[in-house]
Every structure is written in structure tokens, then in C-alpha cells.
Amino acid sequence: MFETVDTPAVLIDQEIAERNIQRYQAYCDKHGIALRPHIKTHKTREFARQQVMAGAMGITCQKISEAQVMADAGLDDILITYNILGSDKLKRLRALADRTKLSVTADNRFVVEGLSRTFAAAPKPLTVLVECDSGARRCGVTTPAEAMELAQIIVEAAGLSFGGLMTYPAVGGTEKVETWMREALALCADAGIDCGTVSSGGSPDMWSAHLAPVVTEYRVGTYIYNDRSLVAGGVCRWQDCALTVLATVVSTPAPDRAVIDAGSKILTSDLLGLKGHGHVLGRDDLSILSLSEEHGCVTSSEGATRLTVGDRVRIVPNHCCVVSNMMDRVNLHRGDNLEGPRKVAARGCVI
Numbered sequence: 125m126f127e128t129v130d131t132p133a134v135l136i137d138q139e140i141a142e143r144n145i146q147r148y149q150a151y152c153d154k155h156g157i158a159l160r161p162h163i164k165t166h167k168t169r170e171f172a173r174q175q176v177m178a179g180a181m182g183i184t185c186q187k188i189s190e191a192q193v194m195a196d197a198g199l200d201d202i203l204i205t206y207n208i209l210g211s212d213k214l215k216r217l218r219a220l221a222d223r224t225k226l227s228v229t230a231d232n233r234f235v236v237e238g239l240s241r242t243f244a245a246a247p248k249p250l251t252v253l254v255e256c257d258s259g260a261r262r263c264g265v266t267t268p269a270e271a272m273e274l275a276q277i278i279v280e281a282a283g284l285s286f287g288g289l290m291t292y293p294a295v296g297g298t299e300k301v302e303t304w305m306r307e308a309l310a311l312c313a314d315a316g317i318d319c320g321t322v323s324s325g326g327s328p329d330m331w332s333a334h335l336a337p338v339v340t341e342y343r344v345g346t347y348i349y350n351d352r353s354l355v356a357g358g359v360c361r362w363q364d365c366a367l368t369v370l371a372t373v374v375s376t377p378a379p380d381r382a383v384i385d386a387g388s389k390i391l392t393s394d395l396l397g398l399k400g401h402g403h404v405l406g407r408d409d410l411s412i413l414s415l416s417e418e419h420g421c422v423t424s425s426e427g428a429t430r431l432t433v434g435d436r437v438r439i440v441p442n443h444c445c446v447v448s449n450m451m452d453r454v455n456l457h458r459g460d461n462l463e464g465p466r467k468v469a470a471r472g473c474v475i
């Protein structure tokens with residue numbers, strides 16, 4: 125299996141990734157939702173361009189450094205969904221805004237003040253959306269009234285333009301997004317504030333995005349590759365998973381235990397609530413029960429693993445986005461045909 129690729133390696137089936145891009149774009153087009161994919165899943169310039177060429181209105185990044193890579197690659201409508209703080213980052217944000225269409229989110233007054241100071245003398249205002257916590261309990265103002273108050277502060281701030289509301293909901297939170305955002309929109313309307321965009325996201329609920337018609341824009345990341353967590357959630361099937369980890373059996377110390385050369389440095393230790401560290405394609409009986417950095421221990425529900433030293437296995441990881449961040453290059457293929465390596469240009473971009 126892909127004998128010329130040394131292991132451990134990340135494989136990306138281009139055909140599946142392209143099908144995933146097209147399928148969700150068609151869904152968004154059908155429901156009149158603007159799609160703004162999050163590049164954190166693939167972190168490659170080429171897939172970002174493909175997403176936009178397929179009809180996405182722009183992209184989402186989490187970090188300025190990711191956005192810099194994407195702007196260098198010609199992506200020209202970028203939303204950074206992160207509170208940006210500190211003079212170094214603000215300087216880089218300003219420089220980036222001078223060369224691409226940029227918007228950011230903020231959930232507190234301190235962040236808005238920093239953005240305003242940075243953009244007060246800029247040739248064009250920076251678009252800022254208010255991040256709202258509609259139930260995921262991460263960042264975000266926690267009530268619609270606070271959303272309206274922060275929107276008002278942005279409207280009045282020098283150098284800024286209010287862009288609307290953004291949320292990253294809890295899994296299963298579509299209905300809550302609708303009620304939360306409707307209430308915030310009504311409060312903003314009463315205060316004479318126009319909310320241009322209402323942005324929501326998340327692959328686990330991507331097929332119910334249309335059930336929150338208040339949402340004008342949807343951000344998905346994982347959908348391009350899919351992973352074990354989304355198969356477990358009923359969002360997709362194994363044959364929709366574009367990213368797999370190719371590993372070699374390096375030891376069979378006992379009939380009921382095999383060791384592969386993929387450990388936490390490639391599969392990561394992200395469980396996402398699942399048992400085990402990935403699904404071995406074609407072998408439902410196998411479990412990757414434990415990992416150390418460079419070893420994965422495989423057992424079988426049947427007792428004997430029936431694996432031999434030198435065997436190769438393909439694994440769908442629990443969470444594909446974090447796996448993308450582990451390797452400088454991924455190996456593209458279409459079905460059985462290997463196409464070659466691709467640089468993961470925005471890997472390691474955490475600043």
C-alpha cells in the first residue's frame with residue numbers, strides 16, 4: 125500500500141476532499157448561506173484556493189500567522205476568529221489589513237480598544253464582529269444584551285466598522301443559535317445598529333445549518349477531510365474521510381498485541397470523547413488502545429491481531445485538524461494512485 129511513501133505519513137485522498145468541498149458548497153448554495161471555510165483543518169494554500177474557487181466567499185483563520193500564509197497565497201477575504209491582543213500582533217494585523225480584506229472578532233472592550241488604537245489612522249476601517257457565546261462556553265459575550273453593548277462600542281470606535289455577530293456553537297446547538305442571535309439582532313435593531321453578518325459554524329451540525337435561518341454565513345473546517353469523531357456523530361461515512369495516517373507494524377510482541385510506528389506525534393492524543401486513537405480502515409476489530417510518542421499499541425476484539433511485522437495499516441484519526449498540524453508535508457493520492465507531497469504551509473502557525 126503506497127510502498128514509496130515512508131511511514132508514518134499523512135495521506136490525503138484528493139478525490140474525497142474535493143467531493144466534500146463540492147457537496148457542502150452545494151448545500152450552502154441551496155439554502156442561501158454564505159460559506160467561509162476554516163483553513164485550520166488542511167492548512168494548505170491549494171485547498172484554500174479550491175474552496176474559494178468552488179464558491180466560498182472567503183476563508184476563516186484562527187491566527188494572524190495563518191492569515192499571513194493565506195494572504196501570501198492570494199486569498200483576499202479573511203476572517204480571523206480570535207481576540208487579538210498585544211502590540212506585536214496588532215502591528216502585524218494592521219500590516220495584513222493593508223494588503224487584504226480582513227475582519228476579526230472580539231468579545232470584550234479591551235480588545236476593541238486595542239484594535240481601535242491600531243486602526244484609528246488606517247486608510248480603511250477594520251471590520252469587527254462581536255463573538256457571542258451561544259452555549260459552547262469558550263469565548264464570547266454571554267448575553268444578547270452584552271452583544272448589543274459591545275456592538276455599540278465598536279460602532280463608536282475610531283478606525284473600526286461593525287461587521288455583525290459571530291458564534292462557534294456547542295455541538296447540537298443550532299436551535300440555541302437561532303434564539304440567541306434573534307434576540308441580539310432585535311436589541312441591536314432597537315439601538316439603531318445594523319448587523320450585517322451573522323456567522324456560525326462547526327462540522328458536527330453542518331447539515332442542520334439551514335435550521336437557524338438567522339445565520340447568513342457558516343464556517344466549517346473539518347468537513348473537508350472528515351474524521352472518526354464525525355463518523356461517530358453520524359455526520360459522514362468512512363468513505364468520506366479524506367485524511368488517513370499510514371503506519372507500519374514494527375513489532376508483534378504477543379499474538380494479541382501489535383505495535384505501529386504512529387504514536388501521539390502523528391495521531392495526537394485528542395480523544396474527542398472516543399475510546400482509542402483512531403479507526404483502522406477495513407479492520408473493525410482493531411483498536412489503537414494506547415499511544416506513546418512514536419508507538420501505537422493495537423489490540424483486537426477477536427484476541428489475535430493477525431498483524432505481521434511489516435504490514436501497513438491506514439488509520440482515520442479521531443480529529444483530523446490536529447493531525448494536519450503534526451507534519452510538514454502530506455501525501456496526496458486519488459484512490460490507489462499516488463500524486464505526490466504537498467506542503468502544509470500554515471502548519472505550526474500559532475502566533
Ligand SMILES: Cc1ncc(COP(=O)(O)O)c(C=O)c1O
Nearest residue numbers: 205292325326327343344345346
Ligand atoms: C471559531 C471557529 N469556527 C469554525 C470552526 C470550524 O469547526 P469544524 O472544524 O467543526 O468545522 C472552528 C473549529 O475549531 C472554530 O474554532
